[in-house]
Amino acid sequence: MKVELENLSKRWGNVYGARGVDLDIKDGEFVVFLGPSGCGKTTTLLMVAGIYKPSEGLIHFDGQVVNTVAPKDRNIGMVFQSYALYPHMDVFHNISYPLKLQKAPKAEMEERTQRVADMMGIGHLMERKPAMLSGGQQQRVALGRALVKEPGLLLFDEPLSNLDARLRLSMRSEIKRLQLELGITSIYVTHDQVEAMTMADRIAVMKDGQLQAFATPEELYDRPRTMFIGGFVGNPPMNFAEVAVSRRNDSFHARREGLDVVVPSDRGEKASASDKGIMGIRPEDVTIADEGVSGEVFVVEPLGRDHLVTVDIAGIYVHVLADPALGLHIGDKVKVNFNTSKVQFFNPETEQSLLWA
Amino acid sequence: MTTGTIETGRKAGLQRFLGQTLPYILLIITILPIIIGYAWILIATFSVRTEGLVPKDANGNIGGFTLQNWSFLNDPMIWRATLNSFTIAIGMVIGVGVVSTLMGYALSRMNFAGRKGLLGMIIVLQAFRAEMLLIAIFQVLVFIAGIPLIGKSFGFNTVGGVAFVMIALQLPLGVWLMKGFFDNISWDMERAALIDGASRFRVWWEIIIPLIKPGIAALAIFNFIQGWSNYLIAATFTIGTKVSTLPVFLNQFSGDTSLASWNSVAALGMFQLIPVMIFFIFTQEALLSIYGGGAKGGV
Ligand SMILES: Nc1ncnc2c1ncn2[C@@H]1O[C@H](COP(=O)(O)OP(=O)(O)O)[C@@H](O)[C@H]1O
Ligand SMILES: [Mg+2]
Numbered sequence: 089m090k091v092e093l094e095n096l097s098k099r100w101g102n103v104y105g106a107r108g109v110d111l112d113i114k115d116g117e118f119v120v121f122l123g124p125s126g127c128g129k130t131t132t133l134l135m136v137a138g139i140y141k142p143s144e145g146l147i148h149f150d151g152q153v154v155n156t157v158a159p160k161d162r163n164i165g166m167v168f169q170s171y172a173l174y175p176h177m178d179v180f181h182n183i184s185y186p187l188k189l190q191k192a193p194k195a196e197m198e199e200r201t202q203r204v205a206d207m208m209g210i211g212h213l214m215e216r217k218p219a220m221l222s223g224g225q226q227q228r229v230a231l232g233r234a235l236v237k238e239p240g241l242l243l244f245d246e247p248l249s250n251l252d253a254r255l256r257l258s259m260r261s262e263i264k265r266l267q268l269e270l271g272i273t274s275i276y277v278t279h280d281q282v283e284a285m286t287m288a289d290r291i292a293v294m295k296d297g298q299l300q301a302f303a304t305p306e307e308l309y310d311r312p313r314t315m316f317i318g319g320f321v322g323n324p325p326m327n328f329a330e331v332a333v334s335r336r337n338d339s340f341h342a343r344r345e346g347l348d349v350v351v352p353s354d355r356g357e358k359a360s361a362s363d364k365g366i367m368g369i370r371p372e373d374v375t376i377a378d379e380g381v382s383g384e385v386f387v388v389e390p391l392g393r394d395h396l397v398t399v400d401i402a403g404i405y406v407h408v409l410a411d412p413a414l415g416l417h418i419g420d421k422v423k424v425n426f427n428t429s430k431v432q433f434f435n436p437e438t439e440q441s442l443l444w445a
Numbered sequence: 446m447t448t449g450t451i452e453t454g455r456k457a458g459l460q461r462f463l464g465q466t467l468p469y470i471l472l473i474i475t476i477l478p479i480i481i482g483y484a485w486i487l488i489a490t491f492s493v494r495t496e497g498l499v500p501k502d503a504n505g506n507i508g509g510f511t512l513q514n515w516s517f518l519n520d521p522m523i524w525r526a527t528l529n530s531f532t533i534a535i536g537m538v539i540g541v542g543v544v545s546t547l548m549g550y551a552l553s554r555m556n557f558a559g560r561k562g563l564l565g566m567i568i569v570l571q572a573f574r575a576e577m578l579l580i581a582i583f584q585v586l587v588f589i590a591g592i593p594l595i596g597k598s599f600g601f602n603t604v605g606g607v608a609f610v611m612i613a614l615q616l617p618l619g620v621w622l623m624k625g626f627f628d629n630i631s632w633d634m635e636r637a638a639l640i641d642g643a644s645r646f647r648v649w650w651e652i653i654i655p656l657i658k659p660g661i662a663a664l665a666i667f668n669f670i671q672g673w674s675n676y677l678i679a680a681t682f683t684i685g686t687k688v689s690t691l692p693v694f695l696n697q698f699s700g701d702t703s704l705a706s707w708n709s710v711a712a713l714g715m716f717q718l719i720p721v722m723i724f725f726i727f728t729q730e731a732l733l734s735i736y737g738g739g740a741k742g743g744v
Contacts, residue, residue: 139636160642172633176655189642233641 089150089163089240089273090115091136096145097297098131105131107297108145113275118267121277122284123294124320129277132294133243136275138162149241160189162241165234169246171226173218173233179205180214183232190237204232207266224255231263235270242267244276248283260287281321285309293317310430315439318368318432324396327374327406330436331367333359342367342431346402347381351428359433359442366439368432371396371407376414377425385420399424490514490712514712517698522686523713526694529604531720533679533690534672536608538665541619544612545664546657549623550649554635570617579681582610586682604688607679611672619664626660627653662731669724674717691717 091113098105106128113119121129134140136147138159147154154162165186173182181188184201192200205211208228218226227247234242247263248256264287267274278284284291285305293300293308293316301313305321312318318326331342333356340356342349342365351359359365376397383399383406390396394409397416401424408424410416433442473480485498492500493509502509517523551557552564575582583601590600598605630653638648654661676692683689689697695717699710 134636137636137640139639159636159639160644162640164640166637166640168633168637170631170633172631172637174634174638174652185638185643186641189647233637237642 090148091241091273091275092146092148092151093132093136094146094148096132096135096147097143098128098135098140099143104128104297105140106135106294109294109299111292111299111302113273116271116273118264118274118276118287118289120284120288120291121275121294122281122288122291122320123279123300125279127294128297129279129294130245131297133166133245133275133277136241137164137166137243163237163239164241164243165237165239166243167227167230167234167245167247169249171218171230171250173226173229175218178215178217179210179221179229182218182229183236186233186237200236201232204236207235208232223251224259227251227259231266235266235272240273242272242274244274246278247276248278249280256283263287282323285321291321293320311441311444312368312432313441313444315366315368315434315441318434318441322370324371324407324409326368326370326432328366328368328434329404329406331365332363333365333367333433335360342428342433344402344404347404349381349426349428349431351431355428355431355433355443362433362435362442364436365442366434366436368434369426369428370430371409373427373430374406374408375425375427376408376410376416376422378423380423380425383422383424385416385418385422387418388416486711486715489708490715492708494708514706514708515716517709517713518716523691523694523716525687526689526691529688530673530691532604533608533611533675534669534720536605537612537615537668537672540608540612541615541668542661542665544616545619545623546654546661548616548620549625550627550653552620552624553627554632567617567621571621575614575677578614579677583682586610602683602685602688604683604690607682607688607690608672610682611675611678614678615668615671619668622664623657623660626657630656659731662728666724666728666732670721673721 091111093109093111096109096111097107109128109132111119121132123129131140135142138154138157142155149162174185177185180201183205184197187197187200202211202214205214208231210225210228210232213221213225213229218229221229227250230247244263248259251259260283263276276283276287288305290302290304291308292302295316301308301317303311308317308321312321312326315328319328329344329347331344331347333340333342333351335341335356340351340353340360342351342356342359359367376399381401383401386398386400386405388395388397390412391409393412395412395414395416397408397410399406399408399422406424416422434440435442481498485495488498488500489495491510491512491514493502493511493513495501499507500509501507552560586601586606589606590596590602592600597603599609600606634652635648638652639645643651674692675690676696679690680693680696683693686694686697695710695713698713
């Protein structure tokens with residue numbers, strides 16, 4: 089199913105849940121709504137589901153406006169963070185409930201319910217009540233219930249937040265795989281940028297009810313259009329420092345007290361158009377080296393494979409992903425090298441990228 | 446070695462005593478007066494007279510079993526009163542049950558004009574005791590009695606009128622209680638059902654109501670007992686035996702008869718208890734699940 093949101097807003101009094109959201113979702117696409125808590129992801133999703141009535145704007149499914157269509161007639165399935173299973177019904181009746189409401193013949197209902205349950209790996213739990221299932225199993229039941237109607241659109245509202253880290257990882261890949269196999273258009277809401285990066289065909293980044301960007305994970309990562317996106321996407325987050333970029337002897341320099349780095353001329357040229365800029369660089373693009381900017385180790389946090397080292401460079405703290413074999417300690421004097429081919433620049437006032445319009 | 450195990454054995458024994466046996470002993474001691482009271486009533490209803498808990502016959506010997514005390518069952522008026530009480534009790538169960546579940550749901554889920562005011566009024570209304578309102582209610586019932594058709598069934602000195610007043614007086618508590626139960630059900634469950642294809646009514650009926658069954662059962666038994674045993678409203682707004690209820694009948698009965706037949710009064714009291722016990726047996730499973738944490742009330 090193709091989904092198109094046109095200037096979609098939801099307002100309670102003067103509180104905006106969502107504000108002027110424009111979005112085109114292709115048939116079969118897996119789109120993730122990403123943003124911090126309270127940014128309007130759920131609100132937008134519930135408008136798509138037909139639970140909330142939009143205050144403004146249109147929702148199109150396959151070109152048809154569905155604003156006034158009831159949730160049950162939208163041909164959608166939804167999975168909630170709280171699972172929202174019916175506690176008084178067993179697994180079979182939970183999954184088959186949508187079919188029962190469609191008045192499907194009994195034999196067909198049983199057959200389809202069993203098939204979906206088997207696909208979700210819970211076929212042997214049909215007689216259990218939700219209270220007797222683990223969190224992971226409950227989530228599978230919720231997924232089964234959303235899938236059994238074979239909907240044209242699947243909606244997920246932070247479905248993995250209540251699971252432990254390990255289970256989250258395996259369910260993540262399972263949902264992604266399932267979606268690819270079934271080819272159902274999906275909107276998946278999360279505040280977890282790793283989930284978004286790994287699962288999405290395209291990510292819609294939201295902030296304060298507004299759409300910040302709608303792009304592929306790679307594009308968001310490599311070419312963030314705002315400082316918010318740069319800081320929100322990627323873990324550990326991007327380093328920021330205010331600099332002045334200027335041209336000197338055919339090369340561009342980004343400078344501030346204690347710092348002077350040469351940046352590639354294509355980026356430098358765009359950045360130098362503004363007299364002040366905020367330079368952004370990811371921790372993995374900063375290395376501890378023999379040559380470079382001088383600094384002092386402020387703190388060392390082991391992450392397992394890498395150490396996250398915070399280096400104090402003339403009063404600004406820069407996160408660096410460093411090899412544990414370097415054996416760095418607090419107070420060590422180090423040299424830091426910036427991989428400036430990945431450096432970003434933002435306008436300090438508008439927080440818009442100076443590189444990507 | 447050996448002493449050690451004996452020690453722990455003793456400790457475990459003491460722990461079991463403190464944890465399991467002691468609470469029962471304390472419970473039994475606390476409710477002993479009530480148990481003795483009921484035991485006396487039960488014994489008294491089947492004996493000529495009693496000394497303490499010991500049944501005596503007319504000559505003062507132990508024994509003297511008799512069914513004489515139950516002879517009021519031959520009086521047709523008792524059956525009339527029973528029917529009236531039963532009608533009021535069931536009327537309250539249904540009336541308060543239906544209005545409270547519908548209104549509680551609306552108050553819990555919908556944002557309509559005047560919702561806040563209504564909620565405030567519901568709390569305030571609970572502060573007024575029925576006694577304070579008797580005269581005002583009397584005027585209302587007399588007014589209703591003057592309305593054609595309705596007046597015959599719901600006016601002053603009618604069983605319907607008594608039921609109507611009692612339902613109204615019970616509604617604030619019932620609505621508030623039900624709202625609390627609905628508040629505890631997640632919105633997501635309703636949303637899921639709507640998306641699954643249920644109509645609003647079906648969501649309410651098939652998903653929400655089953656989840657608050659314990660609350661409905663509690664409300665039902667509470668209202669049944671209220672309706673069945675209330676004296677004040679029935680005695681105030683009825684005159685004449687045709688419309689009198691069982692408690693009113695019991696009162697007249699104990700007032701009319703001589704001191705010697707207290708045993709008959711006890712039998713009538715016992716008779717009045719039977720339906721309450723039956724009702725309790727049918728709802729107890731649902732009631733227990735409230736205390737077991739199956740559902741929680743609240744604001
Ligand atoms: N029913 C509602 N009434 C009033 N405000 C709401 C309602 N639902 C959400 N909001 C507000 O809308 C904003 C977005 O909420 P939500 O969509 O739930 O955020 P998210 O899902 O991204 O965490 C929040 O500021 C929230 O307080
Ligand atoms: Mg949310």
